[in-house]
Amino acid sequence: MLEDHSLQARGETFFLNLRFMLIVTVFVGNAIEPLIGNMSGLHSLYLWIFSFHMPLFVLVTGYFARKSLTGTAGCKVLLQLATQYLIFQSLYSLLDVSLFHVSNIHHSFFAPYLLLWFLASHACWRLLMLGMGRWSTGAQITFAVTAGVAVGYLQLDGVWFSISRTFVFLPFFVIGYHFSFGMFVKWVQKYVKIAAAAFSVLIFAVLAAIGSEFPLGWLYGSMTYMQLEAIEWYAGLYRLAVYALQITASLAFLGWVPYQVSRMTDWGRRTLYVFLLHGFIVRLAAVSGLYAYIGNAAGTVVLLLCAILSTVLLAQPGVKHLLHPLVEPSVDWMITLQRAALRRTP
Template identity: 85%
Template sequence: MGENSLEARGETFFLNLRFMLIVTVFVGNAIEPLLGSMSGLHNLYLWIFSFHMPLFVLVTGYFARKSLSGSAGRKVLLQIGLQYLIFQSLYSALDISLFRVNNIHHSFFAPYLLLWFLASHACWRLLMLGMGRWSKTAQIIFAITAGVAVGYLQLDGVWFSISRTFVYLPYFVIGYHFSFGAFAKLYQQHARIAAAAVSVLLFLLLGTLGSDLPLGWLYGSMTYMQLGAQEWYAGLYRLAMYGLQFAASLAFLGWVPYRVSRMTDWGRRTLYVFLLHGFIVRLAAVSGLYTYINSPAGAGVLLLGAVLVTVLLAGPGVKRLLHPVVEPSVAWMITLQRAALRRTL
C-alpha cells in the first residue's frame, strides 16, 4: 500500500473518529443536568468521559502535524486566539444577560467551560514546538510527568486552563506521533471486535463500580487539593486515571469505521458543533426542557435529539452561514504583523 493511500486512510479514520467524539461531547453535555436523577445516564456519562477528551486531544495532535510550524502554524495560532476572544465574549455575555448561570469565572484568563480546549490547544502547539528537538520518548515522558506534577499546584486549575493543558498533553504528543500504518496492522477485524467488546465491558464496570469515582478526576480540570487528595502520593491516582483512559480509548477505537461515508464529511466540520452546541444546551436548560424529562423514554428522545443536532451543526449549510464567526479570517492580523515587522527593521 502506497504512502499516500495510507495517509488518506488515516485521515478518513480520524475524521470518522472526530465525528463520533463530537457526538459524545454533545451527548455528555446534554445529559449532565439529569445525572442526579437517572442512574443510567450517570453510567453513560462516566463511560463517555473515560475516553472522549483523551481521544479528542489525540486526534487534534494527529492533525496538528501538518500545520505546527512556519506560516501555517502561526496562522492556526492566530485563528485559535481570535476564536477564543469571540466565543469567550459571546458565552460570557449571554450568561450574564440571558442564561443567568452562577459560579462561572467571567474572565479571559479563565476559559468558559468548553472553551478550555481552545486555550489548551494553543498551549499544546507551543509546547510541541518547544520540544521539537527532543526524542519521541523524551516528549512522552515529559508530558506524563508534567501531567502528574501539575496536580500538586496550590491553585484553581481552571485559570489559564493550566490543569487540563498538562493533564492532556500526553495524548496530544501521542497523537502527533501516531502511526496509522502500525495501528491498522494491529486493529484488524478480530482485534477491533475484541476492542469494542472491551469498551462495552468498561461501560458495565463503570456503571457498577464507578459510582464513587469523583468526576473531577475524569475532567482533568482540578488540582489534587481541589479533589481532596492531600496525600503526597496523589500523583499515583493521576497515573491510575491515565491507565483507565488509555484502556478506554484503545477500546473505543474498535468502533471506528475505516471507510469513507457521510460521517467522514461531517468530521471535517466538528469545530462548528464544538463551538456552537453550548448555546443549544444552555437554551435547553433555561427553557425548562429538563423538567419534562423524567423517564427512560424522555432520556432516549434527548439522546436522539443530541445526535440529530450534531449532524445538523456539522452540515455544510451551517458552515456557509457562520464561517466568518467560527473560522474568522486572520489575514488582516498577518498583514499587521508584517507591517509592524517592517517598521522595526
C-alpha cells in the same frame, strides 16, 4: 509513494470518522449532565463517555496538528485560536449575564468558559510542542506525563488559564502528534477491532457496576489534587491510574471507528462548528426548564436522539457557509500586518 499516499488518505478518513463520533459524545455528555445525579443509567453513560472522549479528542487534535505546527500555517492556527477564544468567551459570558442568568461562572478571559478551555489548551499544546521540537519522542512523552502528574500538586484553582487541563491532557496531544496509522492498521485488523469494541462495552458495564462513587473530577482534568481532596503526597499515583483507565478506554473505543469513507467522514470536517455552537443549545435547554420533564426512559431516548440529530445538523455545510466568519474568522490580515511590521524593523 502511491502506497504512502493511500495510507495517509485512509488515516485521514479514520480520524475524521473518529472526530465526528467524539463530537457526538461531547454533545451527548453535555446534554445529559443535568440528569446524571438522578438517573443512574445516564450517570454510567456519562462516566463511560468521559473515560475516553477528551483524551481521544486531544489525540486527534495532535494528529492533525503536525500538518500545521510550524511556519506561517502554525502562526495562522494560533492566531485563529486566539480570535475564536476572544469571540466565544465574550458571547457565552454575555448571554450568561443577559439572557441565561447563570451564576457561579468565572467571567474572565483568564478563566476559559466551560468548553472553551479546549481552545486555550490547544494553543498551549502547540507552543509546548514547538518548545519540545528537538527532543526525542520518548523524551516528549516522558515530560508530558510528568507534567500531567506534577500540575496536580499546584496550590491553585486549575481552571485559571486552563493550566490543569493543558498539562493533564498534554500526553494525549503528544501521542497523537506522533501517532503512526500504518502501525495501527497493521496490528488492528478486523477481529482485533471487534474485540476492542466488545471490551469497550465491558468497560461501560464495569463503570456502571462500580462507578457510582467515582469522583468525576479526576476525568475532567480541571482540578488539582487539593480540589479533589486527595491531600496525600502520593496523589500523583491516582493520576497515573486515571491515565491507565483513559488509555485503555480510548484504545477500546477505537474498535468502533470505521475505516471507510462515509457521510460521517464529511461531517467530521466540520466538528469545530458543533463544538463551539452546541453549548448555546445545551444552555438554552437547561434554562428553559426542559429537563424537568425528562424523568423516564422514553424522555431519555428522545434527549439522546435530539443531541445526536443536533450534532449532525450543526455539521452540515450550510451551517459552515452561514457562520464561517464567526467560527473561523479570517486572520490573514494579521499575518499581513505582522509581515509588514517585520519588514519595517531595522
